[in-house]
Amino acid sequence: MKNIGDKTGKRSKPDIVFIVENYALFAVYTLICLYPFYYLVINSISANDLSANGIINFLPRQIHLRNYIEVFKIKGLMTAAGVSLARTVVGTVFTVLASAFLGFMFTQQKLWGRKFWYRFIVITMYFNAGLIPMFITMKNLQLTNNFLVYVIPAIVQPFNIILSKTYVESIPASLQEAAEIDGAGIITIFTRIILPTCKPILATIAIFSAVAQWNSFQDTLIYVTDQKLYSLQYLLYCYINQANSLKALIMNSVGTYSNVMTLATQQTPTSVRMTVTVIVALPILFVYPIFQRYFIKGIMIGSVKG
Numbered sequence: 001m002k003n004i005g006d007k008t009g010k011r012s013k014p015d016i017v018f019i020v021e022n023y024a025l026f027a028v029y030t031l032i033c034l035y036p037f038y039y040l041v042i043n044s045i046s047a048n049d050l051s052a053n054g055i056i057n058f059l060p061r062q063i064h065l066r067n068y069i070e071v072f073k074i075k076g077l078m079t080a081a082g083v084s085l086a087r088t089v090v091g092t093v094f095t096v097l098a099s100a101f102l103g104f105m106f107t108q109q110k111l112w113g114r115k116f117w118y119r120f121i122v123i124t125m126y127f128n129a130g131l132i133p134m135f136i137t138m139k140n141l142q143l144t145n146n147f148l149v150y151v152i153p154a155i156v157q158p159f160n161i162i163l164s165k166t167y168v169e170s171i172p173a174s175l176q177e178a179a180e181i182d183g184a185g186i187i188t189i190f191t192r193i194i195l196p197t198c199k200p201i202l203a204t205i206a207i208f209s210a211v212a213q214w215n216s217f218q219d220t221l222i223y224v225t226d227q228k229l230y231s232l233q234y235l236l237y238c239y240i241n242q243a244n245s246l247k248a249l250i251m252n253s254v255g256t257y258s259n260v261m262t263l264a265t266q267q268t269p270t271s272v273r274m275t276v277t278v279i280v281a282l283p284i285l286f287v288y289p290i291f292q293r294y295f296i297k298g299i300m301i302g303s304v305k306g
Helices: 013-045 048-052 066-071 077-105 114-125 131-140 158-169 173-181 186-197 199-215 218-223 232-241 243-254 269-300
Strands: none
Touching: 013 066, 013 269, 048 269, 066 269, 077 158, 077 186, 077 199, 077 232, 114 158, 131 218, 158 199, 173 186, 186 199, 199 269, 218 232, 232 269
16 A cells, blocks of 8 residues: 655645644534534533524624523422433343343353244334334333333433344353353353443443433433423423423412613523523533543444454
């Protein structure tokens, strides 16, 4: 393969042009991806009257943090945040463990009906009973208005199991054989050998599960009527559709507006939408970078054969 540049190490003009164009293209793409969130942030901290009129587009004006102070006073918001955090942590842990264990078991030749059970799980990626039978099932299992409705249906994810199985197959079989010679059982092999070796794919599955759990609101909409079990995303869904009512709720929670408050700090439906959206989106943005170094390695396993 020809090295970039001449024998002296200097890059040629075509190489320099390519590099500049490449960096410029990715810089523009990065800005396009970041701008929507940046737009939300600057509108949530700018004067509310200017934000409501669509004037804030690139730079914040008359910066203030009163929107966040008032939104955090909304009754039930912190409870919903706790529910979302709990379902994300608990659901992710169970999904990762189940995906890793099933992926490992489906690589065991001695598992009875291994191919049948593997195909039985995979086929559920393409077919399901539908919403009404699912609701009836959840109700018969007494999972409606139950925190476990956020966790149990999401434990077995066929796509995650496929990723886990593919990764386990890339681990040398001699590791398990050596452990079996030393008398290790399936559980010992799984906990002592497979789990420590599968960190990249487990981190990848954790990202998928955490993002899905944090962003989910339809399960709350379908299965939950108890306000104590409302998730943060469901509240966001309600607030976006009922921002005017939420504005009145904020006013009632903090009392009558004083004369000190100006149009720049008085709540508007737009300011409520922007602020709540930022609050909901911000936590998951901090989770992704933690697992990012494992993500590419984990997701690419099995993509190249031979």
